[in-house]
Amino acid sequence: AEVFDKELYQNNKLAGVVTGLAWTAVGGEILFIESSLSKGKGKLTLSGQLGDVMKESAMTALSYLKSNAEQLEIDHKTFENYDLHVHVPAGAVPKDGPSAGITMLTSLASIFTQRKVKNKLAMTGEITLRGKVLPVGGIKEKILAAKRAGIKEIILCNRNKKDIDEIDDRYLKGVSFHFVDTVDEVLEIALLPQKVQNALKFEFSQN
Amino acid sequence: AEVFDKELYQNNKLAGVVTGLAWTAVGGEILFIESSLSKGKGKLTLSGQLGDVMKESAMTALSYLKSNAEQLEIDHKTFENYDLHVHVPAGAVPKDGPSAGITMLTSLASIFTQRKVKNKLAMTGEITLRGKVLPVGGIKEKILAAKRAGIKEIILCNRNKKDIDEIDDRYLKGVSFHFVDTVDEVLEIALLPQKVQNALKFEFSQN
Amino acid sequence: AEVFDKELYQNNKLAGVVTGLAWTAVGGEILFIESSLSKGKGKLTLSGQLGDVMKESAMTALSYLKSNAEQLEIDHKTFENYDLHVHVPAGAVPKDGPSAGITMLTSLASIFTQRKVKNKLAMTGEITLRGKVLPVGGIKEKILAAKRAGIKEIILCNRNKKDIDEIDDRYLKGVSFHFVDTVDEVLEIALLPQKVQNALKFEFSQN
Amino acid sequence: AEVFDKELYQNNKLAGVVTGLAWTAVGGEILFIESSLSKGKGKLTLSGQLGDVMKESAMTALSYLKSNAEQLEIDHKTFENYDLHVHVPAGAVPKDGPSAGITMLTSLASIFTQRKVKNKLAMTGEITLRGKVLPVGGIKEKILAAKRAGIKEIILCNRNKKDIDEIDDRYLKGVSFHFVDTVDEVLEIALLPQKVQNALKFEFSQN
Amino acid sequence: AEVFDKELYQNNKLAGVVTGLAWTAVGGEILFIESSLSKGKGKLTLSGQLGDVMKESAMTALSYLKSNAEQLEIDHKTFENYDLHVHVPAGAVPKDGPSAGITMLTSLASIFTQRKVKNKLAMTGEITLRGKVLPVGGIKEKILAAKRAGIKEIILCNRNKKDIDEIDDRYLKGVSFHFVDTVDEVLEIALLPQKVQNALKFEFSQN
Amino acid sequence: AEVFDKELYQNNKLAGVVTGLAWTAVGGEILFIESSLSKGKGKLTLSGQLGDVMKESAMTALSYLKSNAEQLEIDHKTFENYDLHVHVPAGAVPKDGPSAGITMLTSLASIFTQRKVKNKLAMTGEITLRGKVLPVGGIKEKILAAKRAGIKEIILCNRNKKDIDEIDDRYLKGVSFHFVDTVDEVLEIALLPQKVQNALKFEFSQN
Ligand SMILES: [Ca+2]
Ligand SMILES: [Ca+2]
Ligand SMILES: [Ca+2]
Ligand SMILES: [Ca+2]
Ligand SMILES: [Ca+2]
Ligand SMILES: [Ca+2]
Ligand SMILES: [Ca+2]
Ligand SMILES: [Ca+2]
Ligand SMILES: [Ca+2]
Numbered sequence A, B, C, D, E, F: 001a002e003v004f005d006k007e008l009y010q011n012n013k014l015a016g017v018v019t020g021l022a023w024t025a026v027g028g029e030i031l032f033i034e035s036s037l038s039k040g041k042g043k044l045t046l047s048g049q050l051g052d053v054m055k056e057s058a059m060t061a062l063s064y065l066k067s068n069a070e071q072l073e074i075d076h077k078t079f080e081n082y083d084l085h086v087h088v089p090a091g092a093v094p095k096d097g098p099s100a101g102i103t104m105l106t107s108l109a110s111i112f113t114q115r116k117v118k119n120k121l122a123m124t125g126e127i128t129l130r131g132k133v134l135p136v137g138g139i140k141e142k143i144l145a146a147k148r149a150g151i152k153e154i155i156l157c158n159r160n161k162k163d164i165d166e167i168d169d170r171y172l173k174g175v176s177f178h179f180v181d182t183v184d185e186v187l188e189i190a191l192l193p194q195k196v197q198n199a200l201k202f203e204f205s206q207n
């Protein structure tokens, strides 16, 4: 019970839901990063039994987004007038590690812009505060899990290219890869220009 | 003493009281999620010796409700002007796990809308922040406990249907099942259109 | 030294002082729940080496009182303009468990209404947030302790009636029992209509 | 080094300094409760390596004082406009237990009224929130320590009278005793009507 | 996986990114201190699995900067109107010790002035609150790591000069050293007079 | 590495830097208490891996200073409009004990008055909240360390005079002693009437 369920990729109808790749003792799995906003005062809530490293990853993603809000056309008042919740199901499975960094950043960018996330896309990679993408482990297992779940495109750190080169080609069939060095490249690939249906219209109190 | 008392289902006169199903070492039990509101500033109090996973479940339910308040016709000012307390008796019994997720969500939806909860209904299932319902364990034991307590209808995750199919029919007699994939479906089944007697009339301070 | 002193019942001159019944390894004891209010901002202080369950019990009692303030004719501004302290002597004796629930609720109701508590009355029972009274353990020992201390009436949960039926009648002589299902019934029995001498006159700042 | 130094009683020139009696593995000792006030917002600071029970004792003393401020002619604004610090030297010696309760209460009453404390007086006894004084242990050792330090009068709980009766008279020579049941009696004995020299003049901001 | 990746020095295009030198069980490494600012209220966030000593180092660097803001021409309102995040990749590697002190100070000075950091420069040294630079350990390993990563200049505490004198000259070829006693000297060397491209323009709310 | 470096006394150019004496398993050492102020809201930050007793010592020193501000001609608004940071290098060395009390008090008094500290002066002694100075241990080792570091005058508690009397005179040559009972005496000796160069000019917001 304490492992991820065998999840399948679903769709990209909702803002803030992005597919990541996890690597546990029993193999690779996909996981979903889910973000939601509600009127509030800028509070951040994290749930899904996240460990310290993963919590810091979420805080780093949020700080990056805040200090680069202008280039994503996010009004800074949004951060002060809405509460953000980031949840990673399944709720009882402890999770840790930095490899969900770019997935979290993409989830936050999507919920704050209300832009759609590219269909059948997954990703794994650590972020740093200045926007670098760092390599992570378990690449082979993660790719197998992504294929199994119906994923067609995967974003990886350039420095993880060597891990792909070591995988037999037949395992890679049907999946294409994006190798990136920066967070900018991740968002350019992952965020579609159009907004989701019934996109949230942000309202700001006078303060 | 440190197990749930053999509780019986009671009635649906009060808003915010919803019947869940628990699964412990000594079998299944029903449990009650109780919510109350009092004038305040949006504080959340959780009690009943809830573990980390169950607390996060309550926070996820609340965030879901807040970001979907409009479709339930909840004025967002209610969240800011009232304090919410969620209690799960018996007070000395430690409880954990994500399976009370949809029960908590229904309890919150009922207390914030003051709508009645369907009579003799119980439920078990994890929620996620985007409103998915995930399967949980102990289905057989939970159903036996529900019957014993006088429950007539049970809401389960679609992905728990296979657990029902494995139970001998005679154990299922007298109980009907609703299999759901989303929180929307849960609330459509569980929340009656009418309000409870002496429904709370929300008042907002000027702020 | 680390057990309750052999206390005797005293009197009902002060608001907020209610007699409960405790059950420890060395037998039953009476204990006093003491509440006090002072001008403030709604802060709650608990003392007396209370364990987690007992602290949650106090918070549940307070939430119940707040959401049912109107029927006790308590002005809700009182909760925001006064700080509440609940203490359970002896200060060095660790205490836990839910059985002081109704005693705490009665103490809070008395201090916030300034109504007198019935003379020579003790009680034991768990409360839930919706106002149910749940049964507790150690009934025989508690009753012996109550008699020894000079108590004449005892409030118990209806579901504890069976424990009384098993006690030899000679031990019950001189004590009468009230069996209840709800908090409403507790307060109807325990709170006298008249206020204490020199009852506190609540004053509210303009806010 | 980790035991109280052999302290001597000094004088009663300063408000807020009161002599208590401690009982440790190596015998009795006197200790000083020191309180100070500085302009602030009602913050309470406790220091001197106080354990949980002793901290709760200080909080109970403060709550008692606040809810009985009027009869000591303390303006309630003082509590909101000054920060209170209570320190118990020696700073490195861990201290715990409820027996400093009445000493702390007297220290607080003295600092908030700026009234002088009676000369060569010591005391030991637990307080409760409603103002009862409860008996404490180590009476014999404490009395010997008090005599050694130059103390002439000692306040004890009435229920500690029996401990005195068991002590050989020659050890009691030169010390007189006050046996009390309530906090009111303690303050009547301990607080002199006159203020200390250069008594603090309380000033309140407009709020 | 739980050691620093073999990082290479990159460039000095971004404000707030400064190269430090770490010394672990497996040898020396370079590390990056990354700082970012976003509109806020003066909150400080630290991430990168920093230990207590390293967190205190960051707080000391920030206090130094604040109390010496004028000489770096930093408007004090910046501290109150922006939130600061300091991150040290890699996110999963626990880090501790005081030797990143001057690197952190330089990172903070750069992000708050938006001035460029000198190219191919690294540094290691503890800071104190009054601006002294203290010597640190692992100098030989750190220098080898710096050379390997492409560093050309290194700032060290004067009291670490003796460690350099003991290293064979061929290991020092291609790197020049700055020996300093104070934080002033560090900043004079490390901060270039020009600002970074697209330097942040600070805006202050009226308060 | 985890012991104090052999520090030398430096100078008295900066306000808030005062020389204390520490006593560890490997002998005596001098240490520096460093205080700094920056515009803020009265926050206190302590760093240098200080233990509980030493932190309480700093809080006691600050409370003493606040409640005796008038006699040092410190405007009380300074406490509310500036943040205080107290750091004790070396940053990685755990420190504890009450013996830095008078050193901390002197450091605070110097930073808040901007008065110079006497040259080549060191001190060791516990403080209490009412301004008493208490004796401390390790006197012999501390004096040897002070001499080695270039100290010429040392302040000690009167009750530590007996420790000096036991030291062979040749070890005391070149150092003179001040024996004190109160904090007043410490400050009279340690604080010079003139301010430091470029003394901070305090500015207060209107509140
Ligand atoms: Ca950790
Ligand atoms: Ca990882
Ligand atoms: Ca946990
Ligand atoms: Ca479960
Ligand atoms: Ca617990
Ligand atoms: Ca119990
Ligand atoms: Ca404890
Ligand atoms: Ca005691
Ligand atoms: Ca530590």
Ligand SMILES: [Ca+2]
Pocket (backbone or CB within 6 Å): E096, E097, E098, E099, E136, E137
């Ligand atoms: Ca180091």
Ligand SMILES: [Ca+2]
Pocket (backbone or CB within 6 Å): F052, F053
């Ligand atoms: Ca401690």
Ligand SMILES: [Ca+2]
Pocket (backbone or CB within 6 Å): F096, F097, F098, F099, F136, F137
């Ligand atoms: Ca010491």
